[in-house]
Amino acid sequence: MQLRYGITIGLCTCYQALWITSWCVSVPNSLVIQLRLNDVLTAAATNLPITSTKQLSADEEEDKDEEDVIDEALGLVPSDLPSTAYVVVPSANPGGVLCLTPQHVHVRDTLRVAFELVREHILAENAFPDTVDRHQFVTSSILRAAQTRGYNGLAGWFASNPDVLRLLAPIVNQRICSLRSDLKKASDNLVVGFFKIVPGEETKQLVKWFLQHLNYSYPVEPMQANVPRNKPYQHPSIAAIIATVFFKGRKPHAKKHASVFKSTSPDRPEEKEIPLTMVALVSTAIHSSLMDWSQGTHHPTNFTADKYLDAYTEHVLNLEQIKARNPRGYHKTMHGLYTMAGGSTPPRPANMDANVAMVDYDNMEVD
Incomplete structure (x- = not known):
């Protein structure tokens, strides 16, 4: 099945699963990103041909992000797929970091959860783990995320294919670098004035x-x-x-x-x-x-x-x-x-003993 951008798509309609092959390696990732995952999956579910991507208004495009697209797609894909339903889409550049966008929607959702597990660890436990500790924590977070989301087939695939976790780990590591980068940018902008x-x-x-x-x-x-x-x-x-x-x-x-x-x-x-x-x-x-x-x-x-x-x-x-x-x-x-x-604090409760002592229980009205 060919799209207007010349990207070859493989669809497994029995599972409504999606993968984008790397056969057309000359196609830049920026074009792959333009594919609306929910449109592709909808077509797979209804056996309709895919001839174009959905055009969103400017306001819709601004409000929709990667998480929204994944959430919509998950509604069309069963969570109990077997481990054989999953493959890794390699990077178009040999030896390069995998692109997240063309991966299976369960993998993308799992990595989304793993991002948050790792980010929470960075913010509350250790912001600068060493290389070995960070790799171990990232890979274990990916596996834990798959289990948390109920993707047992995917978790089994990860457990029996540690090389897959090794390939996916740099995607999560990139988000750690992105968090630090955002922090440094904010610091650079504010330090000069302060x-x-x-x-x-x-x-x-x-x-x-x-x-x-x-x-x-x-x-x-x-x-x-x-x-x-x-x-x-x-x-x-x-x-x-x-x-x-x-x-x-x-x-x-x-x-x-x-x-x-x-x-x-x-x-x-x-x-x-x-x-x-x-x-x-x-x-x-x-x-x-x-x-x-x-x-x-x-x-x-x-x-x-x-x-x-x-x-x-x-x-x-x-x-x-x-x-x-x-x-x-x-x-x-x-x-x-x-x-x-910007955090809010609820008002402190008054002295409960004093409040209780003021109630006249004996003389309350009764029916």
Whole structure:
């Protein structure tokens, strides 16, 4: 079956499954992406020929994203397919990273869930895992995602074909890099204004001062004589970057991963906090953005573990010490970041014993 772009499609109508073969390797991925998965599957289910892709209005196209397309397609594909229904569509470039778009819809849905499992781990557990740990966690997350979604045939296929997991893992790893990239971009944009950086020789000394003793994590003005050391991680840039990257947008991370925002105060469980790992990661991004200005002019660097693991580790250790030595101060700081970033806190319940004591139970009206 030929499409107008010359892409060869294979359809297994008995399972309504879809795969796009790599025979037409000269076709760029950008054209493959134009295929609306739900249109192809609908045609497969009704045995109709596929002659074109659906044209959406500008508003519809803006509102529809990859997740919407996958959700629509899943309604046409049974979840209990056998392991033999799945294949990997190789990259058009030999040795290149697989393209997600032409993979089976179950694989795409599984990777979507795996993205969130890995992202939650990055934000709440360890933002800079080493290469071995990251690979093991990514591959186990893919397998767990398939099991969670009820794709037993796919999970069995993964378990018996570890090479498939190895091929799919870089797609998930790309999303980790994308998260860091988004964070660094937000930091780069906000740091200049918050820290009053302008190109010139004076900026060298300014950046050096901010980096000294992690001064940039305190609520200070440039070159301030007395740094309020009792207010670590309260520089407004930290909450601003958290808000920009994690609390804003059509589908914010904070909404998807609401469970990571927990209180460490047993007396105030309703007062949610930003996780330690997230604060350390954001602070490291600020460190990276300042380093880009260390020569007086802007020289961007990659926000990678190889370059900034030491800074991240320093923030983690610092936050752990604050939490251990002053739990109440730690809670107030992290809860303050949560509320400033855009999280809401329900009103604290009144003293229940006092309220109960005020009720006149004996003289209540009865029928």
